[in-house]
Amino acid sequence: MADKKPRIVIVGAGFGGVKLAKLFAKDDVEITLVDRHNYHLFQPLLYQVSTAVLSTDEIAYPIRTFFRKNPNVEFFMAKAQGVDQSRNVLLTNHGEIEYDYLVLAAGATTNFFGMKEVEEHSFGMKSLQEALHIRNHVLHMFERANKSKDPEERKKMLSFVIVGGGPTGIEEAGAISELVGIQKKEFHNLDFSEVSIKLIEATPNVLPMMPQNLRDHTVEVLRGKGVEVLLDTQVVGYDGHTIKLKNGEEIPTSTLIWAAGVKAVPFIADCGGEVDRAGRVIVDENLRVNGSKNVFAIGDCANFCHGTERPLPTVAPVATQEAKVAHENILRLIRGEENLQTFVYKDLGAMATIGRGQAVVAKTSMNPEMTGFIAWCAWMFVHLIRLAGTHTNITVAIKWTWNLLSGTRLGRIITNIKI
Amino acid sequence: MADKKPRIVIVGAGFGGVKLAKLFAKDDVEITLVDRHNYHLFQPLLYQVSTAVLSTDEIAYPIRTFFRKNPNVEFFMAKAQGVDQSRNVLLTNHGEIEYDYLVLAAGATTNFFGMKEVEEHSFGMKSLQEALHIRNHVLHMFERANKSKDPEERKKMLSFVIVGGGPTGIEEAGAISELVGIQKKEFHNLDFSEVSIKLIEATPNVLPMMPQNLRDHTVEVLRGKGVEVLLDTQVVGYDGHTIKLKNGEEIPTSTLIWAAGVKAVPFIADCGGEVDRAGRVIVDENLRVNGSKNVFAIGDCANFCHGTERPLPTVAPVATQEAKVAHENILRLIRGEENLQTFVYKDLGAMATIGRGQAVVAKTSMNPEMTGFIAWCAWMFVHLIRLAGTHTNITVAIKWTWNLLSGTRLGRIITNIKI
Numbered sequence: 001m002a003d004k005k006p007r008i009v010i011v012g013a014g015f016g017g018v019k020l021a022k023l024f025a026k027d028d029v030e031i032t033l034v035d036r037h038n039y040h041l042f043q044p045l046l047y048q049v050s051t052a053v054l055s056t057d058e059i060a061y062p063i064r065t066f067f068r069k070n071p072n073v074e075f076f077m078a079k080a081q082g083v084d085q086s087r088n089v090l091l092t093n094h095g096e097i098e099y100d101y102l103v104l105a106a107g108a109t110t111n112f113f114g115m116k117e118v119e120e121h122s123f124g125m126k127s128l129q130e131a132l133h134i135r136n137h138v139l140h141m142f143e144r145a146n147k148s149k150d151p152e153e154r155k156k157m158l159s160f161v162i163v164g165g166g167p168t169g170i171e172e173a174g175a176i177s178e179l180v181g182i183q184k185k186e187f188h189n190l191d192f193s194e195v196s197i198k199l200i201e202a203t204p205n206v207l208p209m210m211p212q213n214l215r216d217h218t219v220e221v222l223r224g225k226g227v228e229v230l231l232d233t234q235v236v237g238y239d240g241h242t243i244k245l246k247n248g249e250e251i252p253t254s255t256l257i258w259a260a261g262v263k264a265v266p267f268i269a270d271c272g273g274e275v276d277r278a279g280r281v282i283v284d285e286n287l288r289v290n291g292s293k294n295v296f297a298i299g300d301c302a303n304f305c306h307g308t309e310r311p312l313p314t315v316a317p318v319a320t321q322e323a324k325v326a327h328e329n330i331l332r333l334i335r336g337e338e339n340l341q342t343f344v345y346k347d348l349g350a351m352a353t354i355g356r357g358q359a360v361v362a363k364t365s366m367n368p369e370m371t372g373f374i375a376w377c378a379w380m381f382v383h384l385i386r387l388a389g390t391h392t393n394i395t396v397a398i399k400w401t402w403n404l405l406s407g408t409r410l411g412r413i414i415t416n417i418k419i
Numbered sequence: 420m421a422d423k424k425p426r427i428v429i430v431g432a433g434f435g436g437v438k439l440a441k442l443f444a445k446d447d448v449e450i451t452l453v454d455r456h457n458y459h460l461f462q463p464l465l466y467q468v469s470t471a472v473l474s475t476d477e478i479a480y481p482i483r484t485f486f487r488k489n490p491n492v493e494f495f496m497a498k499a500q501g502v503d504q505s506r507n508v509l510l511t512n513h514g515e516i517e518y519d520y521l522v523l524a525a526g527a528t529t530n531f532f533g534m535k536e537v538e539e540h541s542f543g544m545k546s547l548q549e550a551l552h553i554r555n556h557v558l559h560m561f562e563r564a565n566k567s568k569d570p571e572e573r574k575k576m577l578s579f580v581i582v583g584g585g586p587t588g589i590e591e592a593g594a595i596s597e598l599v600g601i602q603k604k605e606f607h608n609l610d611f612s613e614v615s616i617k618l619i620e621a622t623p624n625v626l627p628m629m630p631q632n633l634r635d636h637t638v639e640v641l642r643g644k645g646v647e648v649l650l651d652t653q654v655v656g657y658d659g660h661t662i663k664l665k666n667g668e669e670i671p672t673s674t675l676i677w678a679a680g681v682k683a684v685p686f687i688a689d690c691g692g693e694v695d696r697a698g699r700v701i702v703d704e705n706l707r708v709n710g711s712k713n714v715f716a717i718g719d720c721a722n723f724c725h726g727t728e729r730p731l732p733t734v735a736p737v738a739t740q741e742a743k744v745a746h747e748n749i750l751r752l753i754r755g756e757e758n759l760q761t762f763v764y765k766d767l768g769a770m771a772t773i774g775r776g777q778a779v780v781a782k783t784s785m786n787p788e789m790t791g792f793i794a795w796c797a798w799m800f801v802h803l804i805r806l807a808g809t810h811t812n813i814t815v816a817i818k819w820t821w822n823l824l825s826g827t828r829l830g831r832i833i834t835n836i837k838i
Contacts, residue, residue, distance in 0.1 A: 037832075037833065038558065038562060038831070038832060038833045039832040039833070055474040055475065055476040055477070056474065056475075056832065056834065057474040057829055057830045057832060058474070060832040061829065061832075062605075062829065062831040062832060064605035064606070065605060065827060065829075065831075067605070068604050068605050071607040073607075074607065074608060076565075076566065077562040077565075077566070077833075078566070094566050095566075128832075128834060129834060129835065132834075139457065143457060143496040146495075146496075147495065147496070147497070147513050147514075185487050186481075186483035186484060186486070186487050187483070188490040188492075188493065189493060389829060391817075391818070391821045391825070391827075391829060392829065394817065395814050395817060395818070398810075398813065398814060398817075399810070399814070402810045406810070408484060408810075410476055410480065410481065410484075410808060410810060410811065411476045412457070412481040412484075413456075413457060413458040413475065413476060413479040413480075413481060413547075414456065414457045414458070414496075415475065415547060415548060415551075416548065
């Protein structure tokens with residue numbers, strides 16, 4: 001037994017999981033990283049794939065490439081299905097994996113809050129496939145409208161509704177508005193006054209993490225870009241043709257993009273820990289799943305609520321900061337130490353892009369509040385350096401510059417649509 | 420009637436169709452370009468998408484972008500279904516389109532020579548979707564083999580068979596062999612001696628358009644890269660598990676890529692002209708469909724056999740040269756002239772890449788015979804300048820250089836596979 005290295009199993013190759021595996025790769029342990037995809041997805045730029053700015057390959061990075069020089073990191077492509085804590089095994093659709101220490105870093109999926117009909121007919125924005133579906137569908141709507149002789153049908157096809165006033169919804173609405181501007185140059189016979197873009201938010205405000213002046217600025221910029229922003233407006237139904245609002249009004253549309261909420265991936269409920277309403281597993285101040293000795297959880301699938309008013313936000317910096325503490329605490333357990341490190345979240349601030357040359361950055365200890373072009377440059381810079389792979393950094397930088405200057409989007413190809 | 424401009428309808432936005440629409444865009448005519456995809460596909464580089472070198476967006480270009488400044492060119496996304504020459508209408512799945520002059524430039528699809536079972540279980544290499552299917556499947560085979568404990572299963576998953584010794588088959592075999600080399604660096608626990616790559620050709624030679632010394636060189640280079648080249652070998656069946664050869668031998672494999680033949684897209688048979696065995700419509704020396712006054716055909720869907728031993732090869736230069744003559748002849752007909760131009764094909768030579776830094780270029784009046792790195796540079800140059808869009812030229816050039824230097828392929832992401 002003395003010779004056997006501790007086996008760390010990590011579920012999920014998002015920001016938290018990859019960071020953690022990289023940290024452990026330098027230690028004298030065996031790591032198995034499990035994900036149902038063979039790529040790490042840079043989720044903050046999904047909206048750019050969905051609006052034909054970037055290619056899939058530019059925001060998805062082969063997981064194995066991270067660990068090319070780390071033979072102690074084994075990638076296992078499988079769908080996690082649960083955890084049997086009594087036997088220390090992770091259950092997957094490709095068999096069981098034994099662990100000495102397990103870290104759940106499995107991320108989140110779209111939360112439709114139980115509205116099955118909405119879920120069935122609208123587009124989520126959490127996976128690469130969903131982003132491609134949106135891109136294919138939105139572009140196809142223009143082609144179909146171009147062939148339709150029925151003005152009501154055309155208006156429905158050219159109505160794009162985004163639900164959710166968080167960064168994803170804001171970014172998507174802004175990017176679609178710019179996409180429309182580009183399409184306008186190339187559809188010589190389509191009446192673009194029939195196009196409408198609506199952003200619907202259930203609360204009275206967009207961007208809850210931002211100060212009020214930046215929220216107001218964001219709404220103003222969006223409206224200037226032709227986006228109707230409907231605040232205090234709640235969607236209660238969508239059958240693929242008509243959105244029903246809580247106030248009784250209806251919006252005919254062929255496109256509803258749902259960016260209004262997230263919940264932990266469902267398998268988290270089968271891991272033997274207590275979960276909250278959003279399906280996140282409750283962790284103690286050391287990031288250990290409540291009641292467990294050797295199972296940790298980090299990132300979007302964990303509910304960390306110690307010294308904070310509400311669970312931490314589902315953003316990358318939380319996951320990567322948690323990865324560091326989970327790494328340290330597991331090493332301490334391996335060494336037989338009992339005193340574990342407490343996780344303290346360092347808020348790095350918030351930013352959101354609204355469109356080409358337009359963004360908002362909230363004030364932090366490190367930077368002043370920013371809006372407009374300077375905020376957009378800051379946003380670009382932060383996202384570029386965080387993208388995995390030097391080659392991708394370069395090509396994405398070129399593409400963004402190109403788009404800024406030429407006002408075109410070469411990703412406007414429709415794949416996978418039956419015409 | 421004097422005010423009505425002649426309406427030219429072009430079916431297919433491949434090399435021939437786009438070239439023709441660009442030529443007509445400058446004339447006083449109305450052009451409708453019909454394609455079932457909204458993008459022009461750079462087919463010669465499909466094999467690079469299928470082997471994770473390039474992204475889909477890099478070889479697919481939005482058709483409308485070509486004609487941004489040409490309001491007289493209307494793109495109509497639809498599937499052509501036939502032609503009623505008596506009424507001068509093109510039939511599509513989105514209704515009829517009237518024409519004064521029609522040009523069929525609809526291209527080719529894979530020819531399985533009637534072998535339904537092979538067609539069902541193997542991968543074609545003519546469309547973007549097919550290239551993505553190959554990429555997903557091949558990468559997935561590595562992940563599956565990595566999880567399998569059955570050596571026979573593993574060998575079958577790691578056996579990649581390409582049928583067809585033309586440029587596509589050669590390029591695909593070479594690119595897969597290099598992909599294997601890259602995978603080898605990242606699968607720490609997979610036994611790569613279980614991998615096999617076979618190129619099967621029914622005739623005694625690869626690359627029929629090349630002189631014998633270049634064919635021999637190509638086979639030698641491929642064998643040096645670990646590709647088994649089986650000449651004079653005919654596939655007669657494949658059930659998804661085992662290839663049956665005409666000589667009675669069997670090859671167990673999970674992957675059969677079929678690059679052994681092309682035929683015209685099926686709708687050509689419903690256009691009112693006579694078609695040959697490969698489904699191509701017979702045209703006269705002016706590129707007009709035999710027996711028709713105002714219907715022309717160019718490129719892979721046309722059988723031009725005047726002063727040539729056999730129909731012209733299905734390559735881009737034939738289509739673009741034919742587009743020029745079809746353009747000229749239709750203009751003459753519009754002007755009421757009766758004397759039409761005869762098409763004469765100018766052979767620009769042949770080239771094929773075998774792998775990183777390896778290609779063959781046949782001698783022509785313009786260049787000497789080339790092999791090795793210099794031939795590869797020539798191949799790169801010719802393909803780069805022909806790719807649509809300056810931005811794409813730049814990013815593809817960067818990607819190729821990057822791959823050459825770093826030996827990685829960032830496109831190795833598996834989408835759309837149920838694990």
